[in-house]
Amino acid sequence: MATQKTEHQTEHPDFETLFDNLADGVYLLEPKTSNILWCNRAAYEDLGFEKHEVLNHSVLSLQKDVVGQPQWDEIAQVIQAHKTYTFVGRHLHKNGGEIAVEINTTHFEHQGQTYFLSIARNVNKRLALEKDLQTKENSIWFALNEASDGLWEWEVDTGYVFFSPQLKKMLGYGPNEMEPVIETWTRNVHPDDLQMVMQVMQDYHQGLRGVYEVEYRLRNRNGHYLWVHDRGKVCQRGDDGKPLRMVGMVQNITERKQLQFQLEALAANDFLTQLPNRREGENQAQRHLALSKRNKMPLSLAVVDFDDFKSINDMHGHQKGDEAIVFGGQLLQQAIRSSDYIYRWGGEEFVIIFPNTKLEDTEVIAEKLRQAFESADWPSIGILPFTLSIGLAGYPGNGDTFEDIIAQADKAVYAAKENGRNQTILANELSQA
Structure with a gap:
């Protein structure tokens, strides 16, 4: 005997319909190659593509802040080691522009196969709103962060270091990576430069320099070295005059240094x-x-x-x-x-x-x-x-x-x-x- 639906009973939409009505982009990824196996409507419409066009892409071709297979391999390992992995980057729009995105990725097993499921949120509007809501002091900090390749703040007595998202992105890391300790920085400075950099820092702390300012090589996630210009000052001292807190700014000067070396070679x-x-x-x-x-x-x-x-x-x-x-x-x-x-x-x-x-x-x-x-x-x-x-x-x-x-x-x-x-x-x- 067939049952009749009451006025309170309705037929629910299928999962495809639910995903296509999400405001955020959803991507199903193949972990080894980063190829996009499936995506919802928001994923391809936000980027100006048709669905079949996005399915011919991968993280390496759509995400402007993930460069090369070695970097993806490292990120894939981190994703599989954590319940949720967050990455802030830029997606490539079909017209050549870019969209700021915050991506949360999880991993799961299905029929013996590992998959990554990424949810990408377009944060262009949120970033614009954050700019409008900054106080004057925060606006200056925000402007410095946007104008530079990275900011850092070091609690000298504890060894704690704040690395800004921009600095992490410059080095190929997500916003929740890079342990906030001084050793994270020192072990990535080129071994041939480390003694010189630490001497400059020591001279500054001892009052032999008016500012900490130095150029050196810093290793990124792929193991390659970037040339950086690092400048900082003590912003808080103890009663004994010893530095308690330093802030600084890092700029990626790799292209300028390469040009400098070329000109020096021509001159020599x-x-x-x-x-x-x-x-x-x-x-x-x-x-x-x-x-x-x-x-x-x-x-x-x-x-x-x-x-x-x-x-x-x-x-x-x-x-x-x-x-x-x-x-x-x-x-x-x-x-x-x-x-x-x-x-x-x-x-x-x-x-x-x-x-x-x-x-x-x-x-x-x-x-x-x-x-x-x-x-x-x-x-x-x-x-x-x-x-x-x-x-x-x-x-x-x-x-x-x-x-x-x-x-x-x-x-x-x-x-x-x-x-x-x-x-x-x-x-x-x-x-x-």
């Missing part, structure tokens, strides 16, 4: 051979000589001159002459030891520094250089073979300054050319002549 390298130029080479030579004096070690150097190079330009043209200089520079660099240092002095002349090497021991290396030129495949670049003249001088026998030593080596190479070229002469031989 010879444009033709890409070896160090004369200015950079002489700076390095001065450092090597200072180290030799400090450690009471010998140092030698060679002035290397290409023989009859004018005839190469006259016979083959200046373009071929440039090719000969490049090829010859490569031969010299390949023939010397890894501890030696070579730079282009100018024209067809090169200087080689031999650290911790007695002058008489450089004759063997010089002979190796001449043999490298004699056996080189010059016809491969369309040039007839040519030879080298080499002048050798050293510290302490030929002078106490770099200028004195290279002057002696220059006299020796001149003598080598005057005596028939294709030979090596030591500066000591000049004084005996």
Whole structure:
């Protein structure tokens, strides 16, 4: 006997209808690849897509703050280790814009398969409302946070550190990650920079600096290092004057540092051979000589001159002459030891520094250089073979300054050319002549 529905009984909507009427986007994810397996209406309409378009995406292609599979792999491990994982980031809109989202992700098992279920809330309007509701003091803090890549606040006596969401996002972490202790920061500073950074901090605390300000490398979630500019000040001290609380701001300067290094390399390298130029080479030579004096070690150097190079330009043209200089520079660099240092002095002349090497021991290396030129495949670049003249001088026998030593080596190479070229002469031989 069929039962009749009373006026209070209704037929409930199915789950698909319920999900499609949620205000927040819902995504079913495959944990390993982050591919989107299913989504509700809000998920694709908020982003300006059709449903089938979103299903061709993944977290890596939609979420602008998750970059690369290694970062996703780490996040996936954190999701599976916690009941709920919260991440604040930016979703890519179809028109090229972005939407600020707060995402809560859970994991579950179904028929032996693990899935992630993410609920993404569009927080653009909430962020705008929060800006309007800030008091003047909070507005300044908020503006600093938005204008910078991250803020921090350190309780010096307890070791507690507040890392702002922006700073965490810069390093690839969610807002509930990064343990708020000073060790979280120190263990991510590049090992080669840590001592320098801590010295700057100590100097500031001791009043030797007016502000804590330093540039260093900081590791992000993927294990890559970002260059950052870190600046902070003590905002609270104890009765004894010791710092109790510091606040600071971190800026990601990786792009600027990369450009700086490129410009420095251009300024330090010879444009033709890409070896160090004369200015950079002489700076390095001065450092090597200072180290030799400090450690009471010998140092030698060679002035290397290409023989009859004018005839190469006259016979083959200046373009071929440039090719000969490049090829010859490569031969010299390949023939010397890894501890030696070579730079282009100018024209067809090169200087080689031999650290911790007695002058008489450089004759063997010089002979190796001449043999490298004699056996080189010059016809491969369309040039007839040519030879080298080499002048050798050293510290302490030929002078106490770099200028004195290279002057002696220059006299020796001149003598080598005057005596028939294709030979090596030591500066000591000049004084005996």
